[in-house]
Amino acid sequence: MNPVGIGVIGAGVISDAYLKSMRSFPDLIVHAIGDLSPDAAKDKADTFGIERHGGPEAVLNHPDVEIVVNLTVPAAHVEVALAVLAAGKHVWSEKPLSLTREDGRKLLATAQRAGLRVGCAPDTVLGPGLQTAHRIIEKGDIGRPLTALTQLQGPGPESWHPNPAFLYQKGAGPLFDMGPYYLTALIQTFGPVAEVAALGSKAWNRRSVGSGPLAGTEFDVEVMTHISAIARFESGQSAQSIFSFDSPLSRSGVVEITGTDATLALPDPNRFDGEIKIRRRRSQSWETLATTTARSERGTGVLEMARAIREGRPHRASGALALHVLDVMTCMNESITEGAFMDVESTSEVPAPLPDDWDPYVATL
Structure with missing residues (x-):
């Protein structure tokens, strides 16, 4: 087995759901969790049996972490994601991708230049x-x-x-x-x-x-x-x-x-x-x-992204899709202010359905 190494930044409420599921996916291994409050990170590490904990640097500097799961508050999403990319790691962010279109575009452009990936919630569409x-x-x-x-x-x-x-x-x-x-x-x-x-x-x-x-x-x-x-x-x-x-x-x-x-x-x-x-x-x-796909939980998008990286194919819950969703929501806010229809400039491909036999609880790597 060759599971993908995971680190988590952000030890808030949503981290429980992510850590519970990611610890149960055999294709992932959670190495570290960091938070601006090291005590909060330690609590999660103790609860979920994670080897390293501390501030964000405990994750960014971990040599075995390949994907960092960014569970910070929305206002910090881009700052943390850029730090992850600067550390040479792929990033998965909770939604929204960013607060502004400009920051979202900057994030995706930075990842592209570095040859790294950006994934973003929601991943419930993969359930x-x-x-x-x-x-x-x-x-x-x-x-x-x-x-x-x-x-x-x-x-x-x-x-x-x-x-x-x-x-x-x-x-x-x-x-x-x-x-x-x-x-x-x-x-x-x-x-x-x-x-x-x-x-x-x-x-x-x-x-x-x-x-x-x-x-x-x-x-x-x-x-x-x-x-x-x-x-x-x-x-x-x-x-x-x-x-x-x-x-x-x-x-x-x-x-x-x-x-x-x-x-x-x-x-x-x-x-x-x-x-x-x-x-x-x-x-x-x-x-x-009747449903036709194996059960899954929060963090499925991280797993699908990890498998895609190993297999050399695009991942489904992509940064481009998240940027388009952000653009749509921003245009809705602008429409409220302007009192007019707003054109959405961005676009995105629609991900193909998962294969019928896709199962997050089966080791494939």
Whole structure:
């Protein structure tokens, strides 16, 4: 066996999910974890049995780390990713890729010059639910795809997250925090986005932490917390979306693709599993379809990227795809400000579905 060496920078809440899954993938080996708080890194290292811990340099200087998983807050994504590239290592970042198009382009250009790779969340599109849906649509089971509807609404993450202020800063909010899951699923179906329009609002200028040691602490809200958007794809189809942290009623995971012959209800794009249902034209009921790919978890994109590096092929959750998603979201924000449709200048290829026998828990390297 020749597993790919992994290091993690960022020991926050999301690191638990990544470390749990990556430690169970035989094609990966986690060598080090670093954080600006060395104590936080030590806690994760002790919990998950990681040999080295400390500040970010514990990861950047580790000779056996090939890919660094960047789990820092959005405002630090590019700074950390550039440091990873400067250390001669590939980087996988949590979403969004960056806060601005310019920084995203700089990051990808730097990686290209260095002959290194950039991967980026979300990787839920590589899970069995959305991969099965991808195959169903490609086979023509819903006919020609026409339109889509997505919906994410709820009261906001401050009710459960112990330190949620960063989720209301630039680079987050419902659009930048949750939008990538839904938009990536749409791009997987329809291809790249050509233009968008959006309206936005903010219910409160300040919110308060609802749980944990900071409960009751107020923080500023810097971003729109309700966005209604429409998108037209290069292929001519359209989609409408709601992203909201302002609703007392939680309704999330809605992704419906309507074709000439049927409507397909996809699983929650923030999850790797979930039901797929189809409502065929002239039918009065939904039919549940079976998934066709092995189960997977957070970190699957890191694994797919690692295998792609070893095999000398492009990886699916690419920096170019993440940059296009970032561009789409930025254009939505600009549309809110300008009150007009905005052209999306970037584009991206649509990754092919994973092979039917792709399994993250089988050693292949």
